[in-house]
Amino acid sequence: METQRKFIVPIGPQHPALKEPGHFQFTVDGEIVTDASVRLGYVHRGIEKGAENRNWTQNLYLFERICGICSHVHATALAIGVERLAGVQAPPRAQAIRILMAELERIHSHLLWLGVAAHEGGFDTLFMYSWRDREIVMDLLESLSGNRVNYSVNLIGGVKFDVEDKHRDAILRGLDTLEERTRHYLNVVTTDRTFLARTRGVGTMSRNQAELFGTVGPTARASGVARDVRVDAPYEAYTLFPVNLVTDEGGDLMARFVVRTKELFESYRLIREILDHLPSGELTVRVPRKIPAGETVSRVEAPRGELFYFIKSNGGEKPERIKVRTPSLCNWASVMQVAVGHKLADMPMILSGIDPCFSCNDRMVLINRGSSSQVWSWDELRRYGIEYYKKL
Amino acid sequence: MKFKLGTMLGDVIRSAFKSPATERYPFVRKEAPERLRGKLFWDPAKCTGCQLCVRDCPSEAIELIVLDRVSKRFVLRYHPDRCTYCAQCVVNCRFNCLNMSSEEWELAATGKEPFTVYYGRDEDIQFLLEKIARENAGERVECPE
Amino acid sequence: MNNLTVHPLIALLLFPGGLFLLGGGLLYEWIDRKLVARFQNRLGPRWFQPLADLVKLLAKEEITPQGVNRALFFILPVIALASALTSALYVPIAGFVPASSFRGDLIVTLYLLSVLTLCLGLAGANTMNRFALIGATRTLTQLFSYEAPFLLALLGPAIVTKSWQIMTINYYAQQHTWMAITQPIGFVVALVGLMGKLELPPFDAPEAETEIVAGAMTEYSGRGLALFHLGKNVELFIGLTMVAAFYLGGLANPLEFLAKTLGLLVVLTVLQSLFARLRIDQTVGLWWRAGALLALVQLVVVFLLR
Numbered sequence: 001m002e003t004q005r006k007f008i009v010p011i012g013p014q015h016p017a018l019k020e021p022g023h024f025q026f027t028v029d030g031e032i033v034t035d036a037s038v039r040l041g042y043v044h045r046g047i048e049k050g051a052e053n054r055n056w057t058q059n060l061y062l063f064e065r066i067c068g069i070c071s072h073v074h075a076t077a078l079a080i081g082v083e084r085l086a087g088v089q090a091p092p093r094a095q096a097i098r099i100l101m102a103e104l105e106r107i108h109s110h111l112l113w114l115g116v117a118a119h120e121g122g123f124d125t126l127f128m129y130s131w132r133d134r135e136i137v138m139d140l141l142e143s144l145s146g147n148r149v150n151y152s153v154n155l156i157g158g159v160k161f162d163v164e165d166k167h168r169d170a171i172l173r174g175l176d177t178l179e180e181r182t183r184h185y186l187n188v189v190t191t192d193r194t195f196l197a198r199t200r201g202v203g204t205m206s207r208n209q210a211e212l213f214g215t216v217g218p219t220a221r222a223s224g225v226a227r228d229v230r231v232d233a234p235y236e237a238y239t240l241f242p243v244n245l246v247t248d249e250g251g252d253l254m255a256r257f258v259v260r261t262k263e264l265f266e267s268y269r270l271i272r273e274i275l276d277h278l279p280s281g282e283l284t285v286r287v288p289r290k291i292p293a294g295e296t297v298s299r300v301e302a303p304r305g306e307l308f309y310f311i312k313s314n315g316g317e318k319p320e321r322i323k324v325r326t327p328s329l330c331n332w333a334s335v336m337q338v339a340v341g342h343k344l345a346d347m348p349m350i351l352s353g354i355d356p357c358f359s360c361n362d363r364m365v366l367i368n369r370g371s372s373s374q375v376w377s378w379d380e381l382r383r384y385g386i387e388y389y390k391k392l
Numbered sequence: 393m394k395f396k397l398g399t400m401l402g403d404v405i406r407s408a409f410k411s412p413a414t415e416r417y418p419f420v421r422k423e424a425p426e427r428l429r430g431k432l433f434w435d436p437a438k439c440t441g442c443q444l445c446v447r448d449c450p451s452e453a454i455e456l457i458v459l460d461r462v463s464k465r466f467v468l469r470y471h472p473d474r475c476t477y478c479a480q481c482v483v484n485c486r487f488n489c490l491n492m493s494s495e496e497w498e499l500a501a502t503g504k505e506p507f508t509v510y511y512g513r514d515e516d517i518q519f520l521l522e523k524i525a526r527e528n529a530g531e532r533v534e535c536p537e
Numbered sequence: 538m539n540n541l542t543v544h545p546l547i548a549l550l551l552f553p554g555g556l557f558l559l560g561g562g563l564l565y566e567w568i569d570r571k572l573v574a575r576f577q578n579r580l581g582p583r584w585f586q587p588l589a590d591l592v593k594l595l596a597k598e599e600i601t602p603q604g605v606n607r608a609l610f611f612i613l614p615v616i617a618l619a620s621a622l623t624s625a626l627y628v629p630i631a632g633f634v635p636a637s638s639f640r641g642d643l644i645v646t647l648y649l650l651s652v653l654t655l656c657l658g659l660a661g662a663n664t665m666n667r668f669a670l671i672g673a674t675r676t677l678t679q680l681f682s683y684e685a686p687f688l689l690a691l692l693g694p695a696i697v698t699k700s701w702q703i704m705t706i707n708y709y710a711q712q713h714t715w716m717a718i719t720q721p722i723g724f725v726v727a728l729v730g731l732m733g734k735l736e737l738p739p740f741d742a743p744e745a746e747t748e749i750v751a752g753a754m755t756e757y758s759g760r761g762l763a764l765f766h767l768g769k770n771v772e773l774f775i776g777l778t779m780v781a782a783f784y785l786g787g788l789a790n791p792l793e794f795l796a797k798t799l800g801l802l803v804v805l806t807v808l809q810s811l812f813a814r815l816r817i818d819q820t821v822g823l824w825w826r827a828g829a830l831l832a833l834v835q836l837v838v839v840f841l842l843r
Binding site: 054057058059060061062064125126129132135139142143144145146147150152155160161184187188191192193194 | 396397398399400403404413425426427428429447448449450451476477478479480483492494
């Protein structure tokens with residue numbers, strides 16, 4: 001019978017709800033979702049492999065481009081790891097500037113997310129206003145670094161530029177406006193009835209589930225999991241400027257809105273503190289071009305959660321292997337589980353609730369029993385690609 | 393907790409009497425910040441030809457062509473379309489030969505020509521261009537180095 | 538009789554039917570978009586943007602998807618626009634006497650206005666596209682939810698006038714206090730009902746782009762899409778005219794018409810920009826639990842006080 005057949009709603013790879021390509025299949029019964037699955041991999045770029053062909057400095061910029069929104073933390077994670085391998089540490093002022101930029105980036109990322117999530121819920125006015133106010137922090141980032149998106153702040157062994165008094169004043173002025181606006185947005189997301197009807201009790205994930213799925217970042221913190229690399233394992237100047245953890249017990253979409261907006265306040269506080277107590281001194285330290293052989297793990301807190309870098313050097317100018325695990329990858333499982341039982345109309349909001357970043361997820365997994373070789377050369381990879389597309 | 397309808401009414405009404413936040417970009421231009429990383433410029437006078445800028449460029453956007461190392465005849469070929477504006481070359485240069493303009497940043501073009509820029513002394517560029525032209529015509533010409 | 542009359546042929550082709558209505562619909566769409574943009578602190582489109590969109594769509598290739606009933610696919614947008622245009626004959630557009638009028642034309646007009654929504658629903662159900670199917674289901678579900686309260690809300694003035702003729706209600710409204718004051722609940726329900734009818738936010742679940750792309754219209758391109766859009770614009774124009782004629786003291790001349798409909802449009806745009814989109818179940822719940830009940834209460838009050 002017709003009614004017995006599964007009705008699957010495909011979302012993506014091209015769909016207005018998605019700003020990046022991904023494919024989701026929602027099996028629906030009327031409006032209720034009974035099953036959900038995800039397929040990623042549309043934006044695999046071979047960055048990890050590409051890293052092996054570039055020197056350490058060039059890789060800084062390659063890895064900065066993993067994500068267009070949290071670009072600075074990627075470069076920071078790599079720089080910290082490489083500096084550790086080289087046995088040096090960035091000077092205190094450079095460390096402070098690094099986390100200053102990271103917090104500014106977090107503000108921009110969270111405001112962007114607030115707008116996107118509101119748009120998914122059909123609240124375009126909030127979307128427009130939060131993006132308008134995001135321009136303030138974008139302009140600050142531009143005036144500091146000279147770029148609006150990939151700031152290229154880091155060098156291996158320091159940062160490129162200093163924060164002068166006039167920048168300090170501009171940042172403080174901008175933060176005052178932003179703080180006032182954020183208070184307003186917090187009020188909107190916690191009291192607006194039509195908006196709450198879309199977020200309260202939707203996509204609820206209990207603390208146990210959050211831990212089971214291995215969620216990270218604000219998604220986990222909104223379910224009451226106290227997990228933040230900046231607190232658990234402070235890196236760089238976070239040892240000097242401690243972060244207050246923001247958690248919420250709600251676990252639903254509203255809690256994720258609350259956690260992210262409250263994190264904005266925490267970022268404002270932190271930036272003010274950094275600007276007030278900016279350590280003086282050099283901006284860079286000398287790092288040899290050849291990094292001593294060894295391997296290390298570097299963890300930082302990206303706006304979306306814990307970002308993990310494994311870096312291995314063979315003593316040359318180029319890395320042996322760099323492995324990146326991005327926060328969105330950890331959060332996917334939770335979406336697919338939580339989605340079941342909700343209405344189709346809630347799907348875009350649940351999807352955007354984890355603040356997904358597709359391009360940083362995609363890895364190539366090779367399941368090939370035919371060949372025993374685990375290491376592929378560029379030529380082999382290229383040939384494989386050509387053969388693959390010939391078959392299509 | 394109180395629940396309200398239309399929490400953004402204040403914003404909406406205020407905006408109706410305010411000029412829009414969006415700018416009509418090509419007609420209205422905002423001044424770029426001082427540190428903006430725009431088009432790369434090269435000053436041949438101080439260059440020693442160490443190639444450090446070329447080595448660390450993540451996108452192979454610059455080539456330093458050595459015509460004569462002894463008399464320091466270099467030409468820098470710059471590709472603004474490949475450049476990622478990370479300023480690594482500017483940081484790498486120990487003699488401050490390179491800098492990024494905060495004024496020239498509208499670099500989009502419909503042709504290919506604007507994306508190959510030669511910097512250097514006029515006679516050197518002329519020499520290089522002629523050499524390339526001759527090479528393209530099929531003659532093999534050895535570099536005077 | 539303080540309204541003016543026009544020749545029937547002009548009425549059909551130029552005014553108030555035909556060209557004037559299309560132009561008016563496009564103008565009101567522009568005002569709607571511009572105001573929403575300004576409320577969101579944006580610049581908004583220039584005055585000819587809706588016309589430019591229309592011309593562009595008409596000039597484009599119309600793609601007929603596989604698996605549709607082709608005749609239905611082509612005829613539905615035409616019927617939708619035609620019914621919206623026809624309904625203009627019975628309403629006092631620009632404060633003039635309706636081009637055609639008979640006893641009971643209120644009901645006919647209301648049904649003609651619903652034909653557009655029905656066509657949309659059918660158009661969605663006609664295609665194989667899954668987004669269009671869901672959009673069609675939602676469009677029709679929404680039709681059943683707002684239609685009754687909207688109808689009840691427009692019946693209030695009719696009952697007071699003791700006539701089912703739009704022209705008579707318009708005269709009656711001109712001579713008495715604004716019914717927005719004497720029947721405030723009915724006015725609110727009618728206004729919000731109009732938003733539901735036009736699928737404006739927050740009742741835009743049937744065409745929620747982040748969920749189901751363009752809803753029932755997903756498979757439409759070129760001419761069909763243009764006609765559907767045009768039909769909606771005309772419906773906006775007529776809907777505003779009706780609510781203004783019934784509840785805002787009638788429409789006696791073009792100036793009054795402009796002031797009153799534009800005033801209503803401003804209120805509509807403010808409401809549009811204030812809310813998040815309601816899910817379809819929430820829309821239905823709202824209309825049946827609150828909308829229908831309020832409209833009924835208003836009717837009972839009208840009956841008792843008559």
